[in-house]
Amino acid sequence: MKKSIIHFVFSCMLLIPFIKADAQSFISVGGFAGGGYISGNLPSQGSFTSSVFVEAKTNPVFGFDSRLSFIFVSDFDKLLPRTSIQYYPFLKGFSLKGIVYQPVSNIFYVEEGIGPLMINDRSLVDLNKWDLGLAFSILAGTNFGDPMSIIRLGAGIEYGLTFTNTDVRYSSFHLQVQITL
Secondary structure (H helix, E strand, C coil), X not given: CHHHHHHHHHHHHHHHHHECCCCCCCEEEEEEEEEEEEECCCCCEEEEEEEEEEEEEEXXXXXXXXXXXXXXXXXXXXXXXXXXXCCCCEXXXXXXXXXXXXXXXXXXXXXXEEEEXXXXXXXXXXXXXXXXXXXXXXXXXXXXXXXXCCEEEEEEEEEEEECCCCCCEEEEEEEEEEEEC
């Protein structure tokens, strides 16, 4: 587990020199919530998904922004009242995606993202493994506000796939809000 965390942190640190640090740079924060599926060591289960993230403008040579996200995915039954289940499978973790924005018009845009993913698999009662993988996302949205304080709303899909230990996967169909500071 410690090796996985060290590799993920080292990978994130390699991208720090490419973050743009001048007066034109921006930081934005946001999050999403929605539904999806968890699969891996268990049959696919319906889940709710949520995430909070911080995004920074990177060097324009690379043409993408860097987004560091915390992800939480849990069994949908946890939200229902009066369920008698004693344990609800869940996943939690981090991703660092490169995000590319493509304007469709003045107010509409599409964003795509891909990057490394580190997930703590807690899908079974006695399971507590860290997995490394990739996260992919696509979103269609709209801009609100003036250029200095943009609020973005959108609907998107995210898929996380791990390659180590338990090979856990999740998918998310969600609504996202992002505010540029």
